[in-house]
Amino acid sequence: MGKVEWNINQMRVQNHTQTTLLMYILPEVSAEITTLLCEHEQEVKKWFSRQVYGALVAENKDSLLVRVGKRVEWKALEKECQEYRHYAGKRGQAESYGVGQLLRLLLVRYLLNCSLRESVALVRRDILVRWFCGFDLLEATPSFATLQRFECWMMAQKPRLLFDKALDQIDKDFPADANSAQIGDTFALRSLTADLTLTQLLRRTASRWWEEYLVLLPAGAEAPATAETLYTQLQGGAEELPEYRLDGKERDVRAVACAQFLTELLPAVQSHIKGLSSLTPEQKAPFDTWQQRLEKILADEFVRQPGEDGQPPALRRASKEERGSYRILTPVDPDITLRVHDDTVDRGYNISLAATPDFVREIAAATGATPDSAGVEKLIEQQKIHRGVVPPKLIYDQAAGTPKKIADVAKASDGKTQLVVRLVDYSRNRVRFGPLDFSLGEDGVLTCPNGQTSVRAYRSNSADGWNYRFLAEQCAGCPLADKCRGDAVKAGSYRQVFISRYQSQQRSAIAYMKTDAFQADMQLRPHIERIIACLVRHNGARETQGFGLARADFQVKMAATAYNLKHWLVLLLERERAQRVQAASP
Numbered sequence: 001m002g003k004v005e006w007n008i009n010q011m012r013v014q015n016h017t018q019t020t021l022l023m024y025i026l027p028e029v030s031a032e033i034t035t036l037l038c039e040h041e042q043e044v045k046k047w048f049s050r051q052v053y054g055a056l057v058a059e060n061k062d063s064l065l066v067r068v069g070k071r072v073e074w075k076a077l078e079k080e081c082q083e084y085r086h087y088a089g090k091r092g093q094a095e096s097y098g099v100g101q102l103l104r105l106l107l108v109r110y111l112l113n114c115s116l117r118e119s120v121a122l123v124r125r126d127i128l129v130r131w132f133c134g135f136d137l138l139e140a141t142p143s144f145a146t147l148q149r150f151e152c153w154m155m156a157q158k159p160r161l162l163f164d165k166a167l168d169q170i171d172k173d174f175p176a177d178a179n180s181a182q183i184g185d186t187f188a189l190r191s192l193t194a195d196l197t198l199t200q201l202l203r204r205t206a207s208r209w210w211e212e213y214l215v216l217l218p219a220g221a222e223a224p225a226t227a228e229t230l231y232t233q234l235q236g237g238a239e240e241l242p243e244y245r246l247d248g249k250e251r252d253v254r255a256v257a258c259a260q261f262l263t264e265l266l267p268a269v270q271s272h273i274k275g276l277s278s279l280t281p282e283q284k285a286p287f288d289t290w291q292q293r294l295e296k297i298l299a300d301e302f303v304r305q306p307g308e309d310g311q312p313p314a315l316r317r318a319s320k321e322e323r324g325s326y327r328i329l330t331p332v333d334p335d336i337t338l339r340v341h342d343d344t345v346d347r348g349y350n351i352s353l354a355a356t357p358d359f360v361r362e363i364a365a366a367t368g369a370t371p372d373s374a375g376v377e378k379l380i381e382q383q384k385i386h387r388g389v390v391p392p393k394l395i396y397d398q399a400a401g402t403p404k405k406i407a408d409v410a411k412a413s414d415g416k417t418q419l420v421v422r423l424v425d426y427s428r429n430r431v432r433f434g435p436l437d438f439s440l441g442e443d444g445v446l447t448c449p450n451g452q453t454s455v456r457a458y459r460s461n462s463a464d465g466w467n468y469r470f471l472a473e474q475c476a477g478c479p480l481a482d483k484c485r486g487d488a489v490k491a492g493s494y495r496q497v498f499i500s501r502y503q504s505q506q507r508s509a510i511a512y513m514k515t516d517a518f519q520a521d522m523q524l525r526p527h528i529e530r531i532i533a534c535l536v537r538h539n540g541a542r543e544t545q546g547f548g549l550a551r552a553d554f555q556v557k558m559a560a561t562a563y564n565l566k567h568w569l570v571l572l573l574e575r576e577r578a579q580r581v582q583a584a585s586p
Helices: 003-014 016-025 031-039 041-059 064-071 074-080 099-111 116-125 127-133 144-157 161-173 175-179 198-216 225-235 248-274 281-301 372-386 403-412 503-513 516-522 526-538 549-584
Strands: 182-190 302-305 314-317 337-341 344-355 360-367 393-395 418-420 457-459 465-470 495-500
Touching: 041 127, 064 099, 064 127, 064 549, 074 099, 074 161, 099 116, 099 127, 099 144, 099 161, 099 549, 116 127, 116 144, 144 549, 161 175, 161 549, 182 337, 182 372, 182 526, 182 549, 198 225, 198 248, 198 281, 225 248, 248 281, 248 314, 281 302, 344 372, 344 526, 344 549, 360 372, 360 549, 372 393, 372 403, 393 516, 403 418, 403 503, 418 516, 495 503, 503 516, 526 549
Parallel strands: 182 393, 393 418
Antiparallel strands: 182 344, 302 314, 337 344, 344 360, 457 465, 465 495
């Protein structure tokens, strides 16, 4: 049967179901029909694909891929990515796959929590995935490299496109969700990079820096002999004992020695680079980046001590209290830092999210050492920018329990979002009257618990607010002097009270904490733990799949997209089931 037989054999390799169907459709036929089929091979393939896909979709009408494929506005998505230009093989070749096909395959990767290689293998062997991605039964599918290039382009150019479009579909089907109260929290996205010793960190970072330095040298030129010697000493020799054979003190000695070599090597190389006048800032940018990273490691991990008896300054390891913040942990991914949460320490990224009890409305990645409260107002800002709507309430844990954070959220939302938190109680261990025991009038007059007033206010240099002063004569004979002044204020001195500029937010939050509405809001908090568990256990948001903050942010947005679409299908089917029951009831 010529090409028809070849097609059958090809389909048998790809999928046994396709072979069975084709053998039913094409039994032994006459030579004339065979010739006719071969002449219209492409039309026959497309017709056959339509028949198989039609039966397959009808049998799986409630599957996630079928519902997403039929309801999401893919034409609008393709239009958003129309500037993408891809190639197969050598550059300049004609495009092999439509951007819509690559978009759908990328979504499959996250919906089914697959790697890139697993995704391209899946579209070859699974008929339903083929239909969803827009490939005919016998059509060639993308390679790993093609999908990887497209994902990198999406990460750089359209990092939140699929996340926002999924929310658009959710808001069409469940419009009340966009205006519901939201719950916020954070979780760790762990890095898979190796845990390095300080010596390894210095040497590997210096190696990358040295490579960029050599690139800047003119053709045929070499580094100065002094710099070459220092770099060789920094990297250690073949006779050097491996670190696992050293105790803690010996490891510190080696790390300090490496740092000492670096403090001499850096200025030597900088001096040589300054003499290369032909270099442009763009050419020097990679070298400068690695130089800054080395300088940060040295500043974070070591302390310079003045030399004794005319000796040059020496270095020592910094103590835990002396170490810098946002410390670099590996040259492979300089964006990762340590996330300390209660007794848990994770290397990687700190992920902030805001969600209703049903859907993730915003999610973002920051380096691991970023405080949990730092991303709260950004969750609101991003929703206002990209969604055009902000929630009436954002319910958060005590990490954001400060009046300033309440004010920041109100500012980010133009006063439309109330941050609901349990305030951090700074007065818990206070024995004297605190700022909340004093009353500030609208005219700026501060009244103490005994009725004395003061308008002597001075801007605080160390905090955002004012220091009010009550003179000693105002406090003379006060029956509350022990509770107010105590032993901390001398008899002839004034009593100073700090009043924050956020005192009104603080008092409002304290009053709201005493209401039934606050208790009802707090009962929504457990929903965020369920959502986080789904993200990290079933949607690929536990460990990084690449390097860099942008990659981590794209990964968690796609994980949230997958979670949202899965939960959207669950709610959609529940609603349709309820409608059928209601329609069937007398």
